[in-house]
Amino acid sequence: MSTAQQPEHHRSVQLRRTSLGRYAATNARGGTLELGTGEDAAFTPVEALLAAIGGCTMVDVDHLTSRRAEPVRFSVEVGGDKVKVDGEARLEGLTVTWEVTFPDGPAGDEARRVLPDAIRRSHDRLCTVGRTVEVGTPVANIVSGEEPRRERVRPDAE
Structure with a gap:
């Protein structure tokens, strides 16, 4: 298609x-x-995944806070540990660390006030990438001309 x-x-x-x-x-x-x-x-693909997590949540939080005030600084660092468990590679301990500052004054005060809730809303509901990683989503590998092969996210997932 x-x-x-x-x-x-x-x-x-x-x-x-x-x-x-x-x-x-x-x-x-x-x-x-x-x-x-x-x-x-x-x-690397892992770095692209980390960037996608950070970029997704930044878009959400930026839209929610910039209505109040334009940030002076707006950045995140996304990291985690690449591990192998039972021979399977994955990331653990993913963190998104925010560095956000707003200008002095009433508009900046309002943006600072809504920032924690904006981050929470992005994490809990809005960020498609972060939500997908957190809930785990099966990935189908399809060789052109064949039926999809659904991989299990976790040994206990079915």
């Missing part, structure tokens, strides 16, 4: 190999993200 034929709620990106260990992800609007193995400046 082409991007033009996809339902409005469907999201997808296309990835292609550009060389050994190098890949380009392209969205429907033509934006690209270079991915690699960590041997150069390209994002």
Whole structure:
């Protein structure tokens, strides 16, 4: 199904190999993200996931707080530990650390007042990426021309 034929709620990106260990992800609007193995400046897939978590929640919180005041500083650091458990690689202990400042004055005071609730709302309801990671979502691997193969997120998930 082409991007033009996809339902409005469907999201997808296309990835292609550009060389050994190098890949380009392209969205429907033509934006690209270079991915690699960590041997150069390209994002690794894990770094791209961390950026997606941070970017998603930043969009939410920015919209909710910037209505009150334009931030002086607005950044997050997203991190976690890459571990292997029973031979399976994953991230644990994911954290999003915020550094946000607003100008002095009533508008800045109002933005500071709503910031904790905006972060909580993003985490609990709004950020699609963070919510997907937290609840765990099966990933279907489909080889062109074959039926989807559903992978289990956790050994106890079914």
